[in-house]
Amino acid sequence: MELKEYKLGDLIEVTRGMSLPGEFYSTEGEYIRLTCGNFDYVNNSFKENKSKDDLYYVGKIKPEFIMEKGDIITPLTEQAIGLLGSTAIIPESGKYIQSQDVAKVTCKKGMIDHDFAYYLIPSKCVKEQLSAAAQQTKIRHTSPDAIKACKVFVPPLSEQKKIAAVLSALDDKIALNKKMNQKLEAMAKRLYDYWFVQYDFPDKNGLPYKTTGGPMTYNPTLKREIPVGWEVVRLGDLFKTNRGVSYSTPTLGAEGDGVPMINLASFSPNESYNEKGIKYYKGEYTDEKVLKPFDFVMCNTQQTAIDPQKDIIGRSMLVPDIFDGDIVSSHHVNTIKLEKENLKFYLNRLFNTKFYHAYISKFANGTNILGLIFSGVEDYMCEIPSDDLLEKFAKISLDIEKKKSKIIKENQKLTALRDKLLPLLMNGQVVVE
Numbered sequence: 001m002e003l004k005e006y007k008l009g010d011l012i013e014v015t016r017g018m019s020l021p022g023e024f025y026s027t028e029g030e031y032i033r034l035t036c037g038n039f040d041y042v043n044n045s046f047k048e049n050k051s052k053d054d055l056y057y058v059g060k061i062k063p064e065f066i067m068e069k070g071d072i073i074t075p076l077t078e079q080a081i082g083l084l085g086s087t088a089i090i091p092e093s094g095k096y097i098q099s100q101d102v103a104k105v106t107c108k109k110g111m112i113d114h115d116f117a118y119y120l121i122p123s124k125c126v127k128e129q130l131s132a133a134a135q136q137t138k139i140r141h142t143s144p145d146a147i148k149a150c151k152v153f154v155p156p157l158s159e160q161k162k163i164a165a166v167l168s169a170l171d172d173k174i175a176l177n178k179k180m181n182q183k184l185e186a187m188a189k190r191l192y193d194y195w196f197v198q199y200d201f202p203d204k205n206g207l208p209y210k211t212t213g214g215p216m217t218y219n220p221t222l223k224r225e226i227p228v229g230w231e232v233v234r235l236g237d238l239f240k241t242n243r244g245v246s247y248s249t250p251t252l253g254a255e256g257d258g259v260p261m262i263n264l265a266s267f268s269p270n271e272s273y274n275e276k277g278i279k280y281y282k283g284e285y286t287d288e289k290v291l292k293p294f295d296f297v298m299c300n301t302q303q304t305a306i307d308p309q310k311d312i313i314g315r316s317m318l319v320p321d322i323f324d325g326d327i328v329s330s331h332h333v334n335t336i337k338l339e340k341e342n343l344k345f346y347l348n349r350l351f352n353t354k355f356y357h358a359y360i361s362k363f364a365n366g367t368n369i370l371g372l373i374f375s376g377v378e379d380y381m382c383e384i385p386s387d388d389l390l391e392k393f394a395k396i397s398l399d400i401e402k403k404k405s406k407i408i409k410e411n412q413k414l415t416a417l418r419d420k421l422l423p424l425l426m427n428g429q430v431v432v433e
Helices: 114-120 124-133 144-148 157-197 343-351 354-363 387-426
Strands: 004-007 012-016 031-033 072-075 102-107 151-154 216-219 224-227 231-234 239-243 259-262 279-281 296-299 316-318 333-338 370-372 381-384
Touching: 012 144, 072 114, 102 114, 114 151, 114 157, 114 387, 124 144, 124 151, 157 343, 157 387, 296 343, 316 343, 333 343, 343 354, 343 381, 343 387
Parallel strands: none
Antiparallel strands: 004 151, 012 102, 072 102, 216 224, 231 381, 239 333, 259 279, 296 316, 296 333
16 A cells, blocks of 8 residues: 655644633533543543533634534643644534634545544654644643644545544444443433432332332431331441552553552542553552452542532442453552442442432542541441342342443453554555455
């Protein structure tokens, strides 16, 4: 396959967005301003920015800065290492405004395929050139001219389309799998709410308990009614807990150098496991620190101020079944061992409710780094459903967790394949027939 040398400026136009004065930032409105937080630079894709509340812009907007579905964008500031050269595709027309920290990429007709450009810009060749030319300040910057000055080698347009089709097919499957996991998670949340918040779990006849007149009793501790036969207990009487391993920089390794270590970056505000947060630990550890699939863990540390939209302190999760060999957790994580194994599925949902999180956040202590006073978890008075109901919920929940883990593992393989193919396809070592 013949490759021809170009400057990116021969193939694309790159335009900076408009300046958006902060006085017009708002928590609601019609248009959302794009920021560097919209780039998932690890997966090279678009993501909704949930790190800020005032993402809407209510000032005057020039029409050319209102984005259309399918537009390619790339960041002009590097607020995280590796961000420069990332690309994302706008998912919806008439919703997002291009800010001055974001560049729009327009392909020159007949020169470069739209989807090929999306993969070319974040290629190793371009990223290395952008990194070398970036302005060296606390936050590194690039510019439209710097992007256009990058040298690239590209195949004919017909080959570009073939290459882009292969990579797009992999990305489409990865995206579909993520949506499947989101649906599974939503299903588990709905079931918890229906059974344990609304109390409409199936009665002995398979009918919704409370709706069909199932008996309730007033509990003076909780100061509300709960189903007859349920207990109210102090949670600390039901479990034992221990922290993970203490680590320092010398005991951390690169991927594959050490055992996977669940840490505070493994938790996310949306209750799901954050794959990108995993660390690798190459220090010593004892058997009691080893985690098993679906062990119950809680984050006990947070490096930001309390914010219900971003908090991870007090969040819990079940360790996904995606690792080979030993797994450990850091000292920022508590492992919770329950006398009744089925109870962890119920408590995991409870610990991630808004109600519980509003309660437990009061036990976050510290200034720059917050630590969880664990007595807040232990002293929580909680209603406990009947054993048979817990067993039913645990069976359904475990099945969901297994499906989620299987999908995560499949996506890891697909991502590795895509990342391996990308440079080989771009430099002509692998040819698409």
